[in-house]
Amino acid sequence: MKIAIVTIFPRMFTGIFDFGIIRVSRERGIVDLEIIDIRDFTHDRHRTVDDRPYGGGEGMVLKPEPIFEAVEAVEQRWDQRAWRILLTPQGVPFCQQDAQRLATEKAVVVVCGRYEGVDQRVVDYLADEEISLGDFVVSGGEIPAMLLVDAVVRLLPGATGNPASVINESFSRGLLDYPHYTRPASFRGWPAPEVLMSGNHAEIENWRRQQARRRTGRNRPDLVTSDE
Numbered sequence: 001m002k003i004a005i006v007t008i009f010p011r012m013f014t015g016i017f018d019f020g021i022i023r024v025s026r027e028r029g030i031v032d033l034e035i036i037d038i039r040d041f042t043h044d045r046h047r048t049v050d051d052r053p054y055g056g057g058e059g060m061v062l063k064p065e066p067i068f069e070a071v072e073a074v075e076q077r078w079d080q081r082a083w084r085i086l087l088t089p090q091g092v093p094f095c096q097q098d099a100q101r102l103a104t105e106k107a108v109v110v111v112c113g114r115y116e117g118v119d120q121r122v123v124d125y126l127a128d129e130e131i132s133l134g135d136f137v138v139s140g141g142e143i144p145a146m147l148l149v150d151a152v153v154r155l156l157p158g159a160t161g162n163p164a165s166v167i168n169e170s171f172s173r174g175l176l177d178y179p180h181y182t183r184p185a186s187f188r189g190w191p192a193p194e195v196l197m198s199g200n201h202a203e204i205e206n207w208r209r210q211q212a213r214r215r216t217g218r219n220r221p222d223l224v225t226s227d228e
């Protein structure tokens with residue numbers, strides 16, 4: 001899979017994709033990640049990427065021309081039309097199903113906004129999809145892009161050593177994950193549940209399902225369905 005992140009702050013990504021599953025996925029050629037500097041697609045001496053809003057008001061708006069050119073240049077180089085995502089708090093909230101859906105794409109471009117956001121023509125004529133990482137506002141699309149890319153890349157075939165680990169986790173089966181324990185069996189007097197050391201796989205499975213339901217009901221009642 002090819003992913004390009006289009007940003008005015010490319011250096012924010014220094015090192016972020018050099019660890020863990022993403023590093024391994026890049027080394028194995030499972031994902032090809034590029035960071036594209038919007039300023040490289042400006043044509044004036046000051047490399048201007050923003051301007052004052054028409055109609056007045058607060059802040060600055062990212063100009064459409066360098067964003068369109070940056071996206072078109074990467075698609076031309078890839079010889080492929082990519083699925084184009086705009087990160088914005090006004091977008092549809094991102095969830096695990098979106099990560100699963102995006103992991104089936106061959107090529108994705110992620111556009112990071114800044115300041116008051118991007119010129120509306122980027123929304124109307126460039127983006128295929130507007131995605132929000134949650135009901136809060138951060139100062140730029142870069143951190144949301146890091147989250148989105150991480151959530152997608154770890155689902156790519158071959159990215160994780162054990163494919164079951166991404167099937168049996170929170171949200172993938174409608175519930176939150178069950179509690180995990182490791183050694184020591186007793187820590188500061190707090191014991192790990194005996195059932196987990198029983199070797200009885202049916203009982204362990206049963207306990208985990210119950211715990212997952214209980215935790216989901218407590219922390220995320222909105223996820224609980226009548227058949228759970």
Ligand SMILES: C[S@@+](CC[C@H](N)C(=O)[O-])C[C@H]1O[C@@H](n2cnc3c(N)ncnc32)[C@H](O)[C@@H]1O
Pocket residue numbers: 087088089090111112113114115116117118131132133134135136137138139140141142144
């Ligand atoms: C300060 S925000 C702009 C907020 C915008 N004026 C509003 O009120 O909806 C600047 C940029 O950060 C990114 N951003 C901020 N919050 C986000 C979120 N929850 N999800 C995705 N992107 C976000 C977007 O790319 C956005 O264009």
